[in-house]
Amino acid sequence: MTGDEELAHRFEEHRGHLKAVAYRMLGSLSEAEDAVQEAWLKLSRTDTDDIQNLGGWLTTVTGRICLDMLRSRTARREEPMGDTQDTARAYVPDPVLRPLSHIDPAEEVLQADSVGLALLVVLENLTPDERLTFVLHDMFAVPFDDIAPIVERNPAATRQLASRARRRVRGATPSAEPDLGRQKQVLDAFLAASRAGDFEALVAVLHPDVLLRADSGALVRGAAASKVVQGAKAVAEQALMFAPFTQAAELVLVNGSVGMVNAHRGRVQSVMGVTIVDGRITDMYILADPARLERLEVPRPAV
Numbered sequence: 572m573t574g575d576e577e578l579a580h581r582f583e584e585h586r587g588h589l590k591a592v593a594y595r596m597l598g599s600l601s602e603a604e605d606a607v608q609e610a611w612l613k614l615s616r617t618d619t620d621d622i623q624n625l626g627g628w629l630t631t632v633t634g635r636i637c638l639d640m641l642r643s644r645t646a647r648r649e650e651p652m653g654d655t656q657d658t659a660r661a662y663v664p665d666p667v668l669r670p671l672s673h674i675d676p677a678e679e680v681l682q683a684d685s686v687g688l689a690l691l692v693v694l695e696n697l698t699p700d701e702r703l704t705f706v707l708h709d710m711f712a713v714p715f716d717d718i719a720p721i722v723e724r725n726p727a728a729t730r731q732l733a734s735r736a737r738r739r740v741r742g743a744t745p746s747a748e749p750d751l752g753r754q755k756q757v758l759d760a761f762l763a764a765s766r767a768g769d770f771e772a773l774v775a776v777l778h779p780d781v782l783l784r785a786d787s788g789a790l791v792r793g794a795a796a797s798k799v800v801q802g803a804k805a806v807a808e809q810a811l812m813f814a815p816f817t818q819a820a821e822l823v824l825v826n827g828s829v830g831m832v833n834a835h836r837g838r839v840q841s842v843m844g845v846t847i848v849d850g851r852i853t854d855m856y857i858l859a860d861p862a863r864l865e866r867l868e869v870p871r872p873a874v
Contacts (some may be wrong), residue, residue: 576660582611587671589633594705596637598664598691601866606636635721641699648849661799663858664691665787666842670870671752687826688844688856693743697736704729705736748847754829756849758822765814773807778851781806788860823870832869839864
């Protein structure tokens, strides 16, 4: 094995970890792949003799790459483009999909480490520096001394960044139902009510203040554009409007929780993740952006 081959092999041992870091930083699977590839390019151009901890080095390099991507994204969003506040609120991160049944032990490990859509939505509202500090320290135990140079602060100021981010995350993420069986019961009830056109049954399975985020992508305009809908009756009306398209819907795991893939005539129309608290849906996250749906690895329907 040549030196380059050995370095590539060592990098591949860390790829899964680096993708997990980048996904939590960016909320985008394709951008996470780009960030990991950029980390490999930086490694391949670096004298590795001085790298004592390759995993730690790669983690901080990936974090710095993601921080630059987040800052660039934030700058683009600050450009005038109408009601930017509603657009930001309607953003739904890329979901990670797994089959609902027949989970093997390796997949169970992945599910245990899943990051929910609710948390990713909250992370989207942090500043880039807050997000990096929170993700690296609170999720991956990177020391503040290692994070400080990335955000160009001293360790004490970096610790304050993490503390501020932590308060915002805790205040915005409810304690959701952890049991997959009970989650499935709620989603089954939602689907049954939707397919039957039963408005009252839909309202009953929704929290009175349920919040629906529907992200249809930047190129969609009009009634189907990205939007936020709040309230059980308003969300139930939306569900009934699209009820004809739910006949072929399949329950899947969406970021480790029970959700739904909605297909019509063999083509995926949307993916829905939910947050369930006390037997009711409190949040719904619908991704209907055709370009992003095409890039997802969608589980095949159960047979």
